[in-house]
Amino acid sequence: MTAPTPTELQDEFDALIAADQRIEPRDWMPEAYRKTLIRQISQHAHSEIIGMQPEGNWITRAPSLARKAILMAKVQDEAGHGLYLYSAAQTLGITRDEMTRQLIEGRAKYSSIFNYPTPTWADMGAIGWLVDGAAICNQVPLCRASYGPYGRAMVRICKEESFHQRQGFEILLTLMRGTEAQRAMAQESVDRWYWPSLMMFGPPDDQSPNSAQSTAWKIKRFSNDELRQRFIGMLVPQAEVLGVTLPDPELRWDEKEERWHTSEIDWTEFHEVIAGRGPMNAVRIQNRRDAHEQGAWVREAAAAYAAKKSAVTTEAAA
């Protein structure tokens, strides 16, 4: 049997994508597809890991034992999401060490949203409601991403994210049913997180260099603006139930255009944050670097234990 030609391999790949079948690690894939997936999945994994910090900030200060336990479980879930995603990226031929190096050396992107501070308890509610809410909108379609390991990881992640979103909503609802000061705290937090949560979906479609190709490869199923619109549509009735005001005086449903009309998003702020100049970028990376360095002994101990165990197994088998 002769080996397939590059054209035959490409045709087979194109046919799988056209038929909505999954590409698996054993399959041939174009180098650009592999690179795009490594880019997106590793950025996504880093976001989950860096995303533990803004909430980790509140574990010791959450207002009750139950709130501490819930928050701790949520932060632990984010660590798990990071691990599923690093594992999915590893199937594409990059090592976890390399991805970690890119992150702690400041060479990797991660979601802009995690570069904002969390000064109040209400921020735990706003993150759950807005940030996890945006994450769900963006990630549910990714469950159908053409690359098998990524799509499958997203299924589990989305289930957990939907629980996270509800716990955030419940924190805000409790605050909104509380004292005047608690209601003000909740509203102030929503005011700070609303615009950055809209930026999570990425630049407007006409300034999104990766969208066309990622959509053709069925990694992305909807455009950045489509998902942003869907998210706003989800928030409006929920904000009403909460009794919070979304901080956009221009926000209204445009009957004629059948879309939400909003004020202009501050894209200068977005570009500053993703260029590393957001309020918390330096702190987030420094913390990650410190944790990695301080965790070196754990990695060494785990490797030594694994080596010892495999030596014992080999001896027993001999």
Ligand code: BYC
């Ligand atoms: N922040 O051509 P575009 C979570 C970059 S974790 C930073 O539209 P694409 C959670 C983009 O990477 C949330 N950078 O790109 C965790 C690209 O740069 P490069 C993370 C951004 O990939 C813990 C450039 O801008 N979710 O929810 O087609 C606790 C041009 O953009 C951002 C994911 O990662 C941003 N917001 O679309 C709680 C989901 N937006 O790489 C919650 C998976 C854009 O060319 N990722 N950029 O240098 C995606 O769905 C897509 O990658 C995006 C961007 C929609 C984010």
